[in-house]
Amino acid sequence: MMTEFDVQPQPGADKTNMSLPELELVELQAMLDWLSTYGADSQGGVTRLLYDNAWSEAQHALAKQMTEKGLVPAFDQAGNLYGTLSSKESVSSAQDGVATYPIVTGSHIDSVVHGGKYDGAYGIVAGILALEYLHKHFGRPKRTLQVVSLCEEEGSRFPFAYWGSRSITGVTTLEEVQYLLDQQGVSFSEAISGAGFGPDRGLKPAAQTYGAFIELHIEQGQVLERNSCSIGIVSDIVGQRRYSITVKGEANHAGTTPMSWRKDALAGAADMIVAVRRIALQTGEPFVATVGRITAEPGVGNVVAAKATFSLDIRHVRQEILDRCWQEMLQTFSRIAGEEHLRLEWDEHLSVTPTPMNEKIRQDIQEICEREQISYLHMPSGAGHDSQIFQSACPTAMIFVPSQQGISHNPREFTTEADLMNGFRVLVRLLYKYGYED
Template sequence: MTEFETFMGSETEEPILPLPQLAEVKLQGMLDWLSTFGADAKGGVTRLLYDKAWCEAQHALAARMEQMGLLPEFDQSGNLYGTLRAADSAAGAEQLPIVTGSHIDSVVYGGRYDGAYGVVAGVLALEYLRRHFGTPKRTLQVVSLCEEEGSRFPFAYWGSRSITGITSLEDIRHLTDKDGIPFSQAIREAGFGSDSGYRPAAQKYGAFIELHIEQGQVLERLGHSIGIVSDIVGQKRLSISISGEANHAGTTPMSWRKDALAGAAEMITAVRTIAMAAGEPLVATVGRITAEPGLGNVVAAHAEFSLDIRHIRQESIDRCWHDMLQAFLEIASKLQLELNWEEHLSVAPIPMNEQITADLQNICKQEQLSYMHMPSGAGHDSQIFQPACPTAMIFVPSQGGISHSPLEFTAEEDLMRGFRVLVQLLYKYGYGS
């Protein structure tokens, strides 16, 4: 057994923590407060890595942590920790901390919950545990990760990648945002970076637990309060391009055409057919298409479309892409078109830690919360942490599945159910025998 397994055990029979005064926790209020940093013209939140709203939000959060009895601490990337330290005498004092949290940044015109919920819930969970149960046996931390969305610079998961050491500032210092500002300048102006006096970002966690909105409709439609994430899906993203011949729409008989858009249309239909046949949880999406010259009276010489394939098993992604490619090649051959493809992204599926997942299931049962095991179809910091430390995710419903929008919404009772599960889990790992 690993150190982690030794510590966490799986004593599912131990009595569940009675939760005193959960009603005193003002989750929605703190989310509303956080959303004032970067409140935008569309009624949502635009808080991009190292911008003014981001800086104000991270520093305001540090102040709140301190008020709540947590030790606030930044690292050189601007990740913010709030620590509830174990008693020096405790057995867990020498062990790696149990960390919860999520990311503080948003997309442009994003919502109030994506990332922010996990940060706020983590802060309030540690404050709640400290107030009601005092010093833990094992150090607990909440982390407000600096960046996950890739909304400002063309690079995502900077927070978790810098903590796990996958990426260093050197690797990305030359990336520029849409205004041409280099990453190195942005981080320095925000008060972070290697000369900032803060400690390096690299850090080892005993475990990472991320509470997040689902960003889909599955929990809502199936009527469950809690989603225990089984896997974060792998993704393959490609551009498919098709070349034919531009021809006059009036003077070229149908049978002589090399119509790139007609080919693209058949291929997009094949994508859906193959994905439907593969069955859940496979999803494949064509969301972007262009045709050139793009005139109503000219047969298209070129067409290009995006392809996004996701599944919790790599072999399913690979098989699906293989089948689609065969279909594409047949269509291209039939219509005398040239086919090219380019892979932009290939991310392996990441299964969540089985032990924490089992603990989450026990908590849901004991708390009598309606739950389900489900994959995460979206990417999260947890997929970066899982290879480095035991990691798990808890989902709560997203109304209408809407996310990355000012309309993003989760009802307060749903937020509180996720919070209860998080508190129980952190109690078990921080205060358990």
């Protein structure tokens, strides 16, 4: 059942149409389906990699959509796309000597290879439609509202993630990533220039200042579905550590080398992987540890492995837990290596600290859910998101909607229309509060 806004419409507005109309739901799903055609593959998946043709077509198509829906589109040098609903006064006007910066919502336009149509795209589409709805029913806001289609988050093309939010917050500059190569040997600098972006294109600098950032996103897990909740209010985004663990032994004949004489790198790695699972289970939720890849050399069935390398991904919402578990794992790996006469090496590829979301915005989201009678759950995010980058620069919050069976990064990724609409309703309410009331 739709709930009416308890606010007054702008003069001349249709007072009988103050609830979120069914048309919004139809357009929300239709626009997601439309956006998924950019980068669509024959298996029903979506592939939009940073600065490739599908990505470029999608961003420019969204810019056209923004114009049609009453927003002012603009690209920055990194390729982030902004749709602005300006306030009655200039964004840069000062109030008591303090500049008023826009309230921004949105997410990322890029996808993983052969991904789904909701990841990232939902937050962009919902943001565009939310600003259109607010403008249509309430006129221009007191404070400028924006939706941003972030150029990249996934790290699917180049070995680097969160370029969109990192460029906006100034955490990373083009100079720091320009020489990165994709799998075809194309440099980051060549790719950005080929897509029509970069510092020499006359576009505004990527670095921006936000009053707040609000990201609406599918959960990509099963927590909401299993708890029969429609909205997830993200409390924290987990910290992550990623490593490559290398175990070195000695290649030898599988038939003539007694078991007690072997320096079997693969057997040692296997004991270490078992220890990873044991330590994770002993630590308890929400700590998770994953070994997703292992290779052995020489990789021959009748030769004792001389070298084994495996990946390790650990995550938790508290830094001290991450630190403690890594040290326990490293000590265990070292003990196993010593007992088996092996050598141990390790490299850290990623270290991201846990990020709490803004408590005031979380409370506002909870109050909206209670007023709308929408079930909700405060929960951590086990996946990384642009919001963890923005939180260091401005008040930031994330709103989750359920993912059916927790499936994501997959063509089978799906969220029901009812859940999509609930997330949309909460976002509209929240943007109204910050843009029209506060």
